[in-house]
Amino acid sequence: MRFDGKTALVTGSGRGIGRAIALKLASEGANVVINFFRNRKPAEETAAGCEAFGVRAHVTKADIGDPEALKEMFKEADEVFNGLDILVNNAASGYNRPIEQQRPKGWDWTLNINARSHLFAAQYALPLMRKRGGGVIVGISSLGSKFVLPEYVVVGISKAAVEATTRYLAVELAQYNIRANAVSGGWVKTEAWQHFSNLQVVANNAERHTPAGRLATPKDMANVVAFLCSDAAEMIRGQTIVVDGGYSLRTPG
Numbered sequence: 001m002r003f004d005g006k007t008a009l010v011t012g013s014g015r016g017i018g019r020a021i022a023l024k025l026a027s028e029g030a031n032v033v034i035n036f037f038r039n040r041k042p043a044e045e046t047a048a049g050c051e052a053f054g055v056r057a058h059v060t061k062a063d064i065g066d067p068e069a070l071k072e073m074f075k076e077a078d079e080v081f082n083g084l085d086i087l088v089n090n091a092a093s094g095y096n097r098p099i100e101q102q103r104p105k106g107w108d109w110t111l112n113i114n115a116r117s118h119l120f121a122a123q124y125a126l127p128l129m130r131k132r133g134g135g136v137i138v139g140i141s142s143l144g145s146k147f148v149l150p151e152y153v154v155v156g157i158s159k160a161a162v163e164a165t166t167r168y169l170a171v172e173l174a175q176y177n178i179r180a181n182a183v184s185g186g187w188v189k190t191e192a193w194q195h196f197s198n199l200q201v202v203a204n205n206a207e208r209h210t211p212a213g214r215l216a217t218p219k220d221m222a223n224v225v226a227f228l229c230s231d232a233a234e235m236i237r238g239q240t241i242v243v244d245g246g247y248s249l250r251t252p253g
């Protein structure tokens with residue numbers, strides 16, 4: 001299997017897309033560190049799902065927006081697994097409001113969790129990956145990095161930062177045999193949708209305009225993350241791969 005003997009840490013992997021990524025990597029042989037922030041129970045369920053594939057899973061609580069907690073999480077992962085091969089920076093949060101209702105506190109909250117963590121998780125993962133002779137880092141982005149989505153301004157900005165950070169990681173960490181890429185999703189149905197007031201209308205419209213004929217699922221995202229983590233993606237560096245069934249290719253009409 002592609003990830004036999006490897007160790008992966010997936011942030012925010014109790015639920016949603018993160019859970020699908022953790023299960024996919026585990027199904028192909030990786031031991032996994034499951035990170036959660038507020039919801040321990042789903043994280044433990046994800047861990048049990050991973051263990052059912054015969055791998056080891058370790059659950060750890062950390063607010064990735066807090067650099068000390070983030071650092072501690074990598075220390076803990078190292079104590080449990082003695083190194084790291086794969087880091088997926090998936091967890092995200094957001095202060096979803098129109099521009100006139102945005103607050104500096106919401107900016108800090110969103111940027112710290114979504115963007116600052118991408119850089120510092122990579123920095124804290126570096127010594128663990130060097131123990132293994134290299135590694136792979138994958139960031140998770142969204143179409144809001146390039147396109148204007150309703151109530152999404154600060155998350156969109158944070159995702160643009162995720163994609164830019166990914167390019168820097170790809171260049172600066174190549175010397176340690178570490179690859180970095182990002183996967184960007186269109187509309188992927190998860191609990192995150194409850195944070196958008198007008199989402200069902202937008203989603204129905206999106207489905208109608210998706211050349212693939214359906215919206216992407218967490219599994220679709222996980223499949224591409226796993227590909228980028230595999231040796232077959234050796235020559236893909238610093239890229240953001242869009243998984244949206246072609247939705248963003250078209251102009252509405």
Ligand SMILES: NC(=O)c1ccc[n+]([C@@H]2O[C@H](COP(=O)([O-])OP(=O)(O)OC[C@H]3O[C@@H](n4cnc5c(N)ncnc54)[C@H](OP(=O)(O)O)[C@@H]3O)[C@@H](O)[C@H]2O)c1
Pocket residue numbers: 011012013014015016017018035036037038039040062063064065089090091092093113140141142143184185186187188189190191192193
């Ligand atoms: N859903 C979509 O349509 C879509 C589209 C494109 C991209 N994405 C991206 O895909 C990723 C996952 O999204 P999702 O839809 O699966 O989200 P979700 O269902 O809302 O889940 C968010 C996850 O992030 C974790 N999290 C939030 N704040 C955290 C923090 N401060 N520290 C650690 N963990 C934290 C949550 O953990 P707890 O439950 O423990 O709090 C949860 O596991 C995000 O980067 C998102 O931007 C989503």
